[in-house]
Amino acid sequence: MSFAIFAVFTVAGALAAMILRNLVHCVLALVLAFTGLAGLYIQLGAQFVGFAQILIYVGAVAILVVFAILLTRSHEPPSRLAVSPGWATSIFVAAAVFGVLAWSIRSSAISALPISPHPEITVRQIGDALMSQFVLPLEVIGLLLTAALVGAVTIAMREQRRMK
């Protein structure tokens, strides 16, 4: 039952984020979709990933997108068409991708998997794994985030007029 609620929230939020005209409304719908996904993660037994999803996506990425939207407010009249000229082809491509995915999911062997009991994982186990088995990826992602931070600041920094 809770699966249905979270699934409806997620799909409705994602749809609204892609359909609505007002960009700020799009981000609010996106927050709804991300929260629904976090609920699905928690329901699947991955509590830590669910809370990380809420912290990072709802807390950071959505705020970042709102900042970008407010910084790039366009002065044009909002009556212009919001979709690309070739939108029918794009919709068809997306529907075809979904058709192929759904067909392969339906015909795969995963529907015959036995329902295993809920895996019990604690944050302690995740921390242990991050510090032993996955320590190299952890360091690499720290490096990546540092590089992305410096890169984002460098890209978005206003170019100074060069003095002669």
Add this chain to the structure above:
Amino acid sequence: MTVPVNYLLISAVIFAIGLAGALVRRNAILVLIGIELMLNAANLNFIAFWRYGPNPEALTGVMFALFSIGVAAAEAAVGLALIITVYRHFHTTDLDRIDSMRG
């Protein structure tokens, strides 16, 4: 008890919505949002396969999803910085009007 197929179907729906949005919308920020939705669909697949896979105590799917969230955050930061720079140059985020490199 929900079967894994439902999670995979939800993930496929979100992926298709994100793909359609990234292809259809003209605003660069909404294209980025579509890409984020597709990344999230992939994360849901990781978690679903980890939950119903043979070795959930190995934590591989959870780790992959966590690292994927981290990479997506870095991608969002750099992508939005690029969009802001492009807006400063062209005074628009409409992708169809940023066509100075059209052949």
